[in-house]
Amino acid sequence: MRSGFAAFPLSPAVQSLLLQQGFQQPTPVQEATIPLFCGNTDVCVDACTGSGKTLAFVLPVVERLRRLEAPLRNNQVGAVIVSPTRELARQIFDVAKPFVATVAWLQAALLVGGTDAAADVDAFKRFGGHVLVGTPGRLDDIMQRCTSMDLRTVEVLVLDEADRLLDMGFRAQLDAIMRRLPRQRRTGLFSATQTDAVEALARAGLRNPVRVNVAVTAALSGRIRGHDHWVSSHAPTDMVQRTPNTLRIQYVVCDPTQKLPQLVAFLQEHVNQKVIVYFLTCACVDFASVVLPRLPQCTSMRIWALHGRMKQTVRGATLAAFAGAPAGILLCTDVAARGLDIPDVHWIVQYDPPQDPSAFVHRVGRTARMGRSGDAVVYLLPHEITYVEFLKVRKIPLQQTALAGELPQVQAELQRHAETDRLVMEAGMKAFLSYVRAYKEHHCKFIFRLQDLSLGQLATSFALLRLPRMPEIKGYRSFDFVPSVVDPESVRFKDKAREKQRQAALRQRRLQGQAGVAQPDRRRQQATLVPEVHLPAAKRRKMQEKNDLDELQRDYSLLRKFNKGKLSAAEFEAATLEGEVQ
Known part of the structure; x- marks a missing residue:
């Protein structure tokens, strides 16, 4: 009896290439998926990360196109592989290239953002692209631009990291891509974390799908729990984990x-x-x-x-x-x-x-x-x-695990750099502001509560010379933070060219400040005349949270303008003080 990859319906050229690349035995996800996806079956694969999902769909894609009765023309597409990020798309493309090369007429094309879309269209017209690997936005864009692209011949659609594709807001692009493709195709959804949204997408875009659920148990890393038609397997749930035993x-x-x-x-x-x-x-x-x-x-x-x-x-x-x-x-x-x-x-x-x-x-x-x-x-x-x-x-x-026994004394060194190099000082301030904003928007708010965060210690860890004015700090009395004796305005860039540019911008703003005084915001003045309306406590809390977030975003915007030289130190101080008073 044949074992390993030899047991799969793969061509001799692919079998030989697998051996050359050192692939001796298939992983559990490959063992469960390749025979199904090489046949006339749609799959929705749920397997832990690092389990070999890429080969599990690359090999079936190549084999299905190899079996076509006639080679595709340059403008015809046989397979589309969608990935959420450029880096992952390039990695998939690199894995697929040698296997695509085992079919003499087959060409693969990488379509991701960050490059000239017109150049991608020109490259497709000149060289073709039977296997398209890319991100949703660029694939959708090229499909719209390239009117000569024939998608009626698509045999396979693969959505890799399907849950991430939906989380990142690509649903509209995915729907547009899928509408252009023929219904009579094979579709595979691959992810390490299947969600309700992924299952909904699978039910809408897959025909009679088989769900391949490869999980790790305490007894054996990578053990196959089973695959079925949307029926959960009966392995003991207390034995299953989401990460490899290794x-x-x-x-x-x-x-x-x-x-x-x-x-x-x-x-x-x-x-x-x-x-x-x-x-x-x-x-x-x-x-x-x-x-x-x-x-x-x-x-x-x-x-x-x-x-x-x-x-x-x-x-x-x-x-x-x-x-x-x-x-x-x-x-x-x-x-x-x-x-x-x-x-x-x-x-x-x-x-x-x-x-x-x-x-x-x-x-x-x-x-x-x-x-x-x-x-x-x-x-x-x-x-x-x-x-x-x-x-x-x-x-x-x-x-x-325990804390490191003897920690290096880096805080004093970090503080010294912040007090002598504006690059470090500004990097710390930006990191502090972005961290607080992201922490406030954490998905697990019941654990990562901003009110439990020691803002003083956090500011110290980023080597701040002063605490910024921001809503999260208002009313907080126990900061555990000691401001630096160094005036932030006196800190220069060690890069002489950058410091020279900063000084020129400061002089320009002083001249502009002497030329005229900004008029007060009439809308804010009028807002103070609006009589107070008594609202329910829940409504007031919700409005306060929104106001706090708006004020934090406003202060962050002011800081960015200040760093870019669009505000002078005096204007920045006045603007933030105005926000503090109001």
């Missing part, structure tokens, strides 16, 4: 001011390994990428930063550099949490728990992939300890 997840409880010393001590201990560190916001990533290389304990470390506000070329180069390095540290947001297969990642550090709890599984899934072992740790503040039980309910086991 992955050990730990948690550390520490104060905000201990987080950075904890991270530095951890990085020193694992300096010869690959580590991915996840932060809550892009500004927090920027702050860490500015600060860590300046600390004497980290000067010899290779550090990269990656988040969604970077240009696509920078993101691609950063990811490629980290993937190719034998050791190093990647500081990132959840833009690098889904599906990316970065080789030999030893540790995942969650400096901040994710805003969306479903991202936790995807973050830790960057290690312990394809049966390998891996480790992860998450830093929790004392009031966030309930998050451990919350994760255990979601079948994600965690173990507590």
